[in-house]
Amino acid sequence: MFETDLTDVEQSAFTGGLPGEERLEALVAGALRRYADLDEGQVADYIPVLAAADPRWFGVALVAVDGSTYAAGEVARTFSIQSISKAFVFALVCEAIGHEDVHEQVGVNNTGLPFNSVMAVELNRGSPMNSMVNAGALATTALMPGATPAEQWENIRTGLSRFAGRALELDGAVYHSEILTNQRNKAIARLLESYGRFDMDPLDAVDIYTRQCSLAVNATDLAVMGATLADGGVNPRTGEQVVSAEVARDTLALLASCGLYERSGEWLFEIGLPAKSGVSGGIVAVSPGKGGLATFSPRLDTAGNSVRGQRACAYLSRALGLNLFASAAHPAARTTKENR
């Protein structure tokens, strides 16, 4: 799946900051060029309207924690945020109810199964498991503060807009296409209800969840949203503290283990960054203290992750030294060995 031969790309360790403007611009443009002709993967069609996406669309955007933006390709084209919304709704709910409650009521462990698995709920005796799979996302959305479903939805819309730094709007065509065809999500919600997991009407939770997945964003929005999680919860463009630094940290921990569906382990092994992907072709990866990286390209692998997006992120993670697990020996340690 991943390109193992990145030997032409210098590997740096996760230290210091990002390189200068010119190098960032060149690398982001290079990531786009490098994978623009890759035509592996299929556009999602289980939500009928998504099948209309042009498989050639491709955009890469990076927003640093100082607010500077580097972009190449179709970074202004809007698409529905889909599962990437789960990361930011988790952050808002975690902010509202706290680390302990979200841990206890939803969970933070990977299921190892597809995002819409019914079996995962059964195997785990009704636990929604984590907020990045559909069962956990439905349970998380239900925990969003608000006196009515309409108020909960508005709190989600405005909350995600604060992450993006602009007012995000619902894509009505996507919402209608999905709400008519998401029997599986409705079944998951009813199953969770049978385990006593809902304090609200489960179908209202499905409706809000479908709306949150239908918010229209572009790659630059996703990069700003990621940069907010990279920046202690402060949106680097607006300066607003959207969630606390602790919530940003907790969100990234969850994304590291559960953000790329059942391929999260492979992603972390190759790229070494917390991230979230969605079936419309978006990926947002976060480099804590450095910035947010977003890609958009609708061709997906069989788990639901954008093929070109994964490659572009692997390339940039390596070239920019973003892998969280890379280290370089301290010069003093080297000297010690030499003097032995």
Ligand code: GLU
């Ligand atoms: N709204 C989509 C669903 O529930 C989101 C899927 C995804 O992006 O993983 O099926």
